[in-house]
Amino acid sequence: MTDGVPTWEEVARDHGRFLYAVAFRLSGNDDEAQDLVQEALIRVRRGLERYEPGSLEGWLARIVTNVFLDEMRRRKRRPTTALPDDPDRVLPAAPAADEVTTALPDDIQAALASLPEEFRVPVVLCDVADQSYEQIAATLGIPVGTVRSRLHRGRKLLRELLSEYAA
Amino acid sequence: MTGEGPVAYSEDLLSAWLDGACTDAEAAAVEAALASSPEARERLAEVTSARSLVRGLPTPEPPPGFWDRVVAVVEADGASDASDLVVADPASAGVRLAPVVPIGRRRATTRWLAAAGAAVAAAVVAAVVLVPQPGRVTPPVGALVDAHALRSSVQSDVASTLAPLALSAGFHR
Amino acid sequence: MRPRVRRALGVGVAAAVAVTVALPATAAQADDAVAVLQRARTATVREDFSGTVQIEWLVGGGWKSEKVPVSATGGTVQVGEGTRQVEGKGHDRWIAGVSGWQAGWDQPATLGVPSPAKHWKLSVAKGPDVAGRTTTVVTATDPRTHVPRLRESVDRATGVLLRREVLDRAGRPVRAVGFVEVQKLGGPRSTPPTTPARARRSAPRAPKLVGALPSGYVAPRTVADRYVLTGRYERADGTAQLYYTDGLFGVSVFEQDGDLDWAGLPKGGGANSVLSGQGREYQVAGGTVEVWSHDGVTRTLVSDLPAPDLSDFARAFDARSDAAGGLLGDAADFLLGPFGWR
Numbered sequence: 001m002t003d004g005v006p007t008w009e010e011v012a013r014d015h016g017r018f019l020y021a022v023a024f025r026l027s028g029n030d031d032e033a034q035d036l037v038q039e040a041l042i043r044v045r046r047g048l049e050r051y052e053p054g055s056l057e058g059w060l061a062r063i064v065t066n067v068f069l070d071e072m073r074r075r076k077r078r079p080t081t082a083l084p085d086d087p088d089r090v091l092p093a094a095p096a097a098d099e100v101t102t103a104l105p106d107d108i109q110a111a112l113a114s115l116p117e118e119f120r121v122p123v124v125l126c127d128v129a130d131q132s133y134e135q136i137a138a139t140l141g142i143p144v145g146t147v148r149s150r151l152h153r154g155r156k157l158l159r160e161l162l163s164e165y166a167a
Numbered sequence: 168m169t170g171e172g173p174v175a176y177s178e179d180l181l182s183a184w185l186d187g188a189c190t191d192a193e194a195a196a197v198e199a200a201l202a203s204s205p206e207a208r209e210r211l212a213e214v215t216s217a218r219s220l221v222r223g224l225p226t227p228e229p230p231p232g233f234w235d236r237v238v239a240v241v242e243a244d245g246a247s248d249a250s251d252l253v254v255a256d257p258a259s260a261g262v263r264l265a266p267v268v269p270i271g272r273r274r275a276t277t278r279w280l281a282a283a284g285a286a287v288a289a290a291v292v293a294a295v296v297l298v299p300q301p302g303r304v305t306p307p308v309g310a311l312v313d314a315h316a317l318r319s320s321v322q323s324d325v326a327s328t329l330a331p332l333a334l335s336a337g338f339h340r
Numbered sequence: 341m342r343p344r345v346r347r348a349l350g351v352g353v354a355a356a357v358a359v360t361v362a363l364p365a366t367a368a369q370a371d372d373a374v375a376v377l378q379r380a381r382t383a384t385v386r387e388d389f390s391g392t393v394q395i396e397w398l399v400g401g402g403w404k405s406e407k408v409p410v411s412a413t414g415g416t417v418q419v420g421e422g423t424r425q426v427e428g429k430g431h432d433r434w435i436a437g438v439s440g441w442q443a444g445w446d447q448p449a450t451l452g453v454p455s456p457a458k459h460w461k462l463s464v465a466k467g468p469d470v471a472g473r474t475t476t477v478v479t480a481t482d483p484r485t486h487v488p489r490l491r492e493s494v495d496r497a498t499g500v501l502l503r504r505e506v507l508d509r510a511g512r513p514v515r516a517v518g519f520v521e522v523q524k525l526g527g528p529r530s531t532p533p534t535t536p537a538r539a540r541r542s543a544p545r546a547p548k549l550v551g552a553l554p555s556g557y558v559a560p561r562t563v564a565d566r567y568v569l570t571g572r573y574e575r576a577d578g579t580a581q582l583y584y585t586d587g588l589f590g591v592s593v594f595e596q597d598g599d600l601d602w603a604g605l606p607k608g609g610g611a612n613s614v615l616s617g618q619g620r621e622y623q624v625a626g627g628t629v630e631v632w633s634h635d636g637v638t639r640t641l642v643s644d645l646p647a648p649d650l651s652d653f654a655r656a657f658d659a660r661s662d663a664a665g666g667l668l669g670d671a672a673d674f675l676l677g678p679f680g681w682r
Contacts, residue, residue: 012237016234020227020233025221025227030229030230034233041237042240045241108220108221108224109224123221126186127218127221128224133183133186133188148183148188151182151183152178152182155182155213155214156210156217158217158220158221159213162216162220303598303599303600303604304596304597304599304601306594306596306600306605306638307577308631311579311581311592311629311640312624312629314594315590315626316626316627317433317445318445318590319592321445322381322453322585323381324380324381324383324384324504325384325428326393326412326417326419327410327504327517329419329428329433330517331395331406331408331517331624331626332419332420332626333419333420333425334406334408334420334424334625
C-alpha cells in the first residue's frame with residue numbers, strides 16, 4: 001500500500017469477505033456472486049489510481065452495486081413475479097410439513113432475492129454493507145428521501161414474505 | 168440544524184428512526200406517533216423484525232476455490248491491458264460457442280494489426296478493446312422433453328405422462 | 341333437461357358420477373367434470389393395473405406411434421422396460437439408463453393450480469370403449485370458438501385415465517396417449533414391488549425447486565391470461581425450468597442465458613417463427629417442442645399443446661417478459677416467495 005491506497009490484491013485479501021457478502025446477498029447465488037466480485041475487482045484495479053482514501057468499504061460497496069445494476073440493466077429483466085392466491089385451486093393443500101417456526105438463513109436469502117432490485121439493493125446496502133443513507137443515495141444516484149421509502153418498503157415486503165415464521 | 172420546526176410523521180420515518188438516520192425533529196414525530204398509534208407500533212415491529220433478520224444473517228462463505236478463480240480472472244484481465252504491438256487474430260473475433268453456463272461473460276481481447284513494415288514502428292497503435300462475448304447455448308432438447316414429462320407427471324395422470332420417457336425422443340443424447 | 345342418474349359404480353369405489361346421456365354443459369356438469377379429472381389424477385395411487393400404452397402424434401402430415409408397457413402396483417408406477425425405464429411413487433421419479441438409476445424428480449405438486457373449469461367449458465358423457473373398458477369422457481371445449489380441444493376418457497369402474505386426446509383448432513385429433521390393452525384393472529390390490537434402494541447419483545441431480553430464480557430471470561405470473569406459473573426449478577446444468585398450467589395443459593419453459601446455437605439443435609423439425617426470432621419446432625412422443633431466442637435468452641417450450649397454441653403461448657410469454665423489464669414496477673406484480681410452495 002502506498003499513500004493509504006491499497007493494491008487490488010490487498011483489497012481482495014482484506015475486504016474479500018465483505019465484497020462477497022454484498023455480492024452474494026444482492027444476487028442470491030454463488031455463480032453470480034463470483035462474476036460480480038471478479039468484475040468489481042477489475043474495476044477496483046482500474047480505479048485505484050483515482051481513489052481518494054476515505055471510506056474504503058463505502059467505495060467497494062458502490063462498485064459492487066454498480067456492477068450488479070449494470071448487469072441487471074444489460075439483461076433488462078427482473079426477478080420473478082408474483083404467484084396468485086387462486087381461489088379456484090383444484091389440488092388439495094399440501095399436508096403441513098413439520099412446522100418451522102424460525103426463518104433459516106436460506107429462507108431469508110430467498111426472500112431477499114425475491115425482492116425487486118429497487119428494494120433489495122437499499123436493504124442489502126443498509127443491513128449487510130452497513131452503509132449510511134447518504135452513501136446509499138450517492139451510490140444509487142437518488143435522493144435520501146427515496147432511499148428512506150425504498151428501504152422501508154423493502155423491509156415491509158420482506159416481513160410479509162417471511163410471515164410464516166415467528167419474528 | 169437549528170430552528171427546525173416540527174415535522175409531520177410519515178411511515179417511512181420509522182425505518183430511518185431505527186437506523187438513527189433522522190433529525191431530532193423527525194425523531195420526535197416518530198416517538199409521538201408510536202405513543203399514540205397502534206398501527207405505527209405494528210409497522211415498527213414489522214420493519215424491526217425484517218431489519219434484524221437481515222442483519223442477523225451470517226457472513227456467507229464462498230465455495231472452495233472461489234478466490235483462486237477470481238484472482239486468476241482479474242490477473243488475466245490485467246495482463247491483457249499491456250500496451251504492445253500485437254497481431255490481429257481473426258479467430259478471436261466472432262461468436263464463440265460456449266457450454267451452457269447461466270451467468271457470466273467471456274471477455275475477448277481483439278488485437279489490431281498495425282500496418283506491415285518498418286513504417287509501423289513510428290505509427291504503432293496499441294489499442295486493446297475488450298469485447299463482451301455472450302456465449303451461445305445449445306438446449307439439450309431431449310433432456311428437456313423428459314424434464315417436462317417428469318414435472319407434468321406430478322400433477323397429471325402419472326402413467327400416461329411418464330410413458331414417453333421410456334422412449335428415446337429421437338434426439339441424440 | 342333430463343335428470344341425471346346417479347349410479348353406484350363398482351366395488352370399492354366411492355361415490356362417483358355416471359352419466360348415461362350426453363347433457364348440455366352446465367355448472368353442475370363442470371363440477372362433475374372437474375371431479376372426474378381430479379380423481380383420474382390420483383387414480384394410480386388407488387388402483388393397480390398393467391397394460392400397454394400407445395402414443396400417437398401427427399407430424400408432417402403423417403402419424404407416428406409408439407407403444408410402452410405400463411404398470412401400477414400399490415402406488416408405484418413403472419413404465420418401459422430394458423434400458424429405458426421410469427419409476428414413480430408419490431412425487432419421486434427414478435430413471436434407469438445405461439449407467440444405473442438416477443433421481444429424475446423429487447418435488448411435491450404445488451398449490452395454485454387453476455381449476456380446468458376456469459378457462460374451459462367442460463362436459464361429461466358416456467365415452468368410447470378403450471382397451472375393452474367402458475369409459476366416461478370429459479370433453480374440454482374452447483368457450484370462445486366452441487371447438488372441442490381435449491378429450492379424456494376415464495375407466496368408469498375405477499376412474500383411471502385410459503386415453504387423452506388433444507385436438508387442434510378444427511377439432512381434429514393431433515395427439516393421443518391411451519391404453520391399447522389393460523389387465524387387472526379394478527382387481528384386488530397387490531403389494532408394491534420391493535424397490536431396491538436406488539443409489540443416488542450426484543449428477544445429474546433432480547431439478548431443485550427454487551423460490552426465486554437466479555437474479556435476472558423473468559417468470560411472469562400468468563401467460564395469456566390463462567396459464568399460471570406453478571413451479572420454478574433450477575436444473576443441475578443451470579437451466580431454469582418454469583412450469584405453467586391452465587388446469588388441463590401444462591407448459592414447461594426452459595430458459596438459458598445466451599443466444600441460440602442453431603448448429604447444435606437436433607436434426608429435423610420445422611421452422612417456426614416466434615415473435616422476433618426464427619424458431620425451430622419439433623413434434624415428438626413427449627409433445628410439441630419450440631426453441632427460439634429472444635433478447636439474449638434462449639427458450640425451449642415443451643407441452644402437449646398443438647404447435648399453434650404453443651406458439652401463442654410463446655408470443656404471450658415474450659410480451660409479458662418484455663413488459664416486466666424496467667426498474668420501476670408495480671409492487672402488485674412481483675413476488676411472493678418460496679413459501680407458497682409448501
